[in-house]
Amino acid sequence: xxxxxxxxxxxxxxxxxxxxxxxxxxxxxxxxxxxxxxxxxxxxxxxxxxxxxxxxxxxxxxxxxxxxxxxxxxxxxxxxxxxxxxxxxxxxxxxxxxxxxxxxxxxxxxxxxxxxxxxxxxxxxxxxxxxxxxxxxxxxxxxxxxxxxxxxxxxxxxxxxxxxxxxxxxxxxxxxxxxxxxxxxxxxxxxxxxxxxxxxxxxxxxxxxxxxxxxxxxxxxxxxxxxxxxxxxxxxxxxxxxxxxxxxxxxxxxxxxxxxxxxxxxxxxxxxxxxxxxxxxxxxxxxxxxxxxxxxxxxxx
Numbered sequence: 408x409x410x411x412x413x414x415x416x417x418x419x420x421x422x423x424x425x426x427x428x429x430x431x432x433x434x435x436x437x438x439x440x441x442x443x444x445x446x447x448x449x450x451x452x453x454x455x456x457x458x459x460x461x462x463x464x465x466x467x468x469x470x471x472x473x474x475x476x477x478x479x480x481x482x483x484x485x486x487x488x489x490x491x492x493x494x495x496x497x498x499x500x501x502x503x504x505x506x507x508x509x510x511x512x513x514x515x516x517x518x519x520x521x522x523x524x525x526x527x528x529x530x531x532x533x534x535x536x537x538x539x540x541x542x543x544x545x546x547x548x549x550x551x552x553x554x555x556x557x558x559x560x561x562x563x564x565x566x567x568x569x570x571x572x573x574x575x576x577x578x579x580x581x582x583x584x585x586x587x588x589x590x591x592x593x594x595x596x597x598x599x600x601x602x603x604x605x606x607x608x609x610x611x612x613x614x615x616x617x618x619x620x621x622x623x624x625x626x627x628x629x630x631x632x633x634x635x636x637x638x639x640x641x642x643x644x645x646x647x648x649x650x651x652x653x654x655x656x657x658x659x660x661x662x663x664x665x666x667x668x669x670x671x672x673x674x675x676x677x678x679x680x681x682x683x684x685x686x687x688x689x690x691x692x693x694x695x696x697x698x699x700x701x702x703x704x705x706x707x708x
Contacts, residue, residue, distance in 0.1 A: 408688065408691060408692065408696075408697055408698070409697060409698045409699075410422065410684075410687075410688070410698075410699060411698075411699075412446070412643075412665050412666050412699050412700075413643070413665075414447075414529070414566060414568065414591065414592045414643050414645065414665060414666060415529065415566035415567070415568070415591025415592050415642070415643070416529075416564070416565070416566045416591065417447070417501060417503075417528055417529045417566040417591075419446030419447055419501055419666060420443075420446055420500075421444070421445075421446045421684055422446055422660065422664075422665065422666035422667055422687075422699050423444060423445050423446050423656075423666070423667060423669065423680045423683060423684050424445070424446055424447045424448075424449060424503070424645055424647075424666050424667065424668045424669070425445055425447070425448045425449065425668075425669050425673055425680065426449055426647060426668045426669060426670040426673070427449040427450060427451060427452055427505035427531060427533065427570075428451055428452065428475075428477065428505075428670070429669070429670045429671060429672075429673040429674055430448055430449070430673050430677070431451060432450050432451060432487075432491045432494070432495050433448040433450070433494075433495050433498050433500075433502070434491070434494035434495055434497075434498065436677045437498065439677045439678060440677050440678050440680070440681075441678060441680075441681045442498055442499045442500045443499065444678075444680040444681040444683075444684045444685075445500045445680045446500065446501060446666060447500055447501035447502070447503050447528070447529075447666075448495070448498065448500055448501070448502060448503065449503045449504075449505050449531050449668075450487075450491075450495065450502070450503070450504050450505050451480075451481050451505065452479050452481060452505040452506065452507040452533045452536065453481050453483070453484050453487050453504060453505065453506055453507065453517065453521075454479055454481055454483060454484070454506075454507050454508060454509075454513070454517075455483065455484055455508065455513045455516050455517060456483045457481065457482050457483035457486065458478065458479050458480055458481055458483070459478075459480060460477050460478035460479060460480025461476045461477065461478030461480075461613075461614060461615040462614035462615060463614050464612060464613055464614050465477050465478070465613065465614065465615075465618075466613075467603050467612040467613055467618070469603065469620075469622070469624075471622055471623050471624035472620055472621055472622020472623060472624045472625065472649075472671065473620070473621055473622050473671050473674070474601045474602075474603055474612070474613060474618040474619065474620050475598070475618050475619055475621070476613045476614070476615035476617065476618035476619070478539065478615065479507050479533075479536060479539065484516070484517055484520055484521065485520075488520065488521070488524060492524060492526055492527070493526070495526065496526030501528045501529070502526055502527060502528050502529075503528060503529045503530070503531050503566075503568065504521055504527050504529070504530055504531070505530075505531045505533050505570075506518070506521075506530055506531070506532055506533060507533045507536060509539075511554070511555055511558055514532070514555060514558075514559060515558060515559065515562060518530065518559050518562045518563050519562060522562060522563045522565060527565065528565070528566070529565055529566035529567070529568060529591075530559075530563065530565055530566070530567055530568065531568040531569075531570055531594055532555070532556070532559065532567060532568065532569045532570060533570050533597075534546035534552055534555070534569060534570060534571065534572075535570055535571055535572035535574075535597035536597070536619075537572065537574070537597070537598055537599075537600050537617075537618070537619040544572050544574070546569070546570070546571045546572045546575070546581055546597075547572060547574065547575050547581075548581075549580055549581055549584040550584075552569070552581055552584055552585050552588070553584040553585060553587065553588040554588075555588075556569060556585045556588035556589055556590050557588045557589060560588065560589035560590075566591045566592065567589065567590050567591050567592075568590070568591065568592040568593070568594050568645065569585045569590045569592070569593055569594065570593075570594040570595065570597055571585075571593060571594070571595045571596065571597065572596070572597045573595070573596040573597065573599055573628065573629065573632055573648075574599065574600055578595070578596075578632050578635065578636060579635055579636055579639045582595075582636045582639065582640055583639065583640065586640050586641070586642050590642060591642060591643075592642050592643045592644065592645060592665070593636060593640065593642065593643075593644045593645070594644075594645040594647075594668065595629070595632060595633060595636060595644065595645070595646060595647075595648070596625075596628075596629045596632055596633070596647070596648045597619065598618075598619025598620050598621045598625075599619065599620045599621075599625055599628075600617060600619065600620070601617065601618055601619065601620035602616070602617050602618075621648070621649070621670055621671045622649060622671045623649045623651055623671075624649065625648045625649045626648060626649025626650065626655060626658075627649075628648070629646070629647065629648025629649055630646075630648070630658055630659060630662055632648075633646035633647075633648075633659055633662050633663065633664050634662040634663055634708070637662060637663025637664055637665075637703075638663050643664075643665035643666070644663065644664050644665060645664065645665065645666045645667070645668050646659040646660075646662065646663075646664030646666075646667055646668065647659065647664075647667055647668030647669065647670055648668075648670070649671075650667060650668070650669055650670070650672060650683070651672050651679075652682070652683060652686065653682065653683045653684075653685070653686020653687050653689075653690070654686070656669075656683050656686070656687055657686075657687060657690055657702065660687070660699060660702040660703065661702050661703065661705065661706040662703075662706065662708075663703050663706070664703075665699070665700075666699075667683075669683065
């Protein structure tokens with residue numbers, strides 16, 4: 408059985424990716440995680456300058472998921488290269504660095520600095536963080552998304568993965584725009600805009616008022632969007648949103664995702680990838696499938 412998948416120029420040993428923001432920088436979990444079960448780790452989003460993030464409380468747990476408003480807290484690119492990247496590079500898996508910026512200039516600075524680092528295997532462009540107080544996210548605009556990807560494509564030959572928000576009228580149009588601009592892959596979905604209110608204090612549970620919702624409740628909506636995009640593009644899609652077990656992962660792979668992204672589940676079970684990969688392998692063996700792409704071809708929808 409061949410579990411390897413290609414995401415642009417990046418070859419993963421298996422289709423399991425641990426999502427940005429849920430796995431730290433990877434090294435923090437090295438004593439808890441079997442990295443042979445992980446195709447790639449996506450770092451916390453890195454910005455040009457250090458960020459403290461949003462005011463607490465930053466996380467609120469609901470019945471069916473989690474609302475977060477971290478606000479891209481990170482040490483900044485220079486400290487990341489010096490203090491975090493060496494340890495990340497020692498993990499026996501691929502390393503995808505998530506990039507966030509507040510202008511095209513900032514994104515270009517990040518790519519120029521990190522492109523020189525041989526321990527960086529690929530970039531994930533976070534164009535969809537919902538917790539920054541912006542009136543409009545980059546990935547809510549075809550033009551803004553396309554222009555940014557075009558500019559960054561000229562600066563690197565490394566794989567460019569673009570992470571999109573589900574909060575748009577037509578996500579297929581946005582995905583096609585970044586595909587034409589030179590993206591190697593699409594990552595989806597990011598969290599959904601959300602709000603939770605304490606009826607006793609009559610105040611929001613989060614210090615930033617609103618946040619991004621993730622967890623099991625968003626899976627059907629995320630799966631629908633992944634299916635729509637994966638069947639409209641030539642480039643691969645990394646699909647996720649609410650995956651908690653191997654059955655969830657299989658749904659995304661059947662729907663057309665080339666790889667799956669584990670997010671909120673990592674917060675409660677950092678080694679979830681091991682059981683999910685084992686379940687996917689057992690299913691493929693039972694159905695006499697030899698490679699991951701056989702799953703997509705078997706879907707009857």
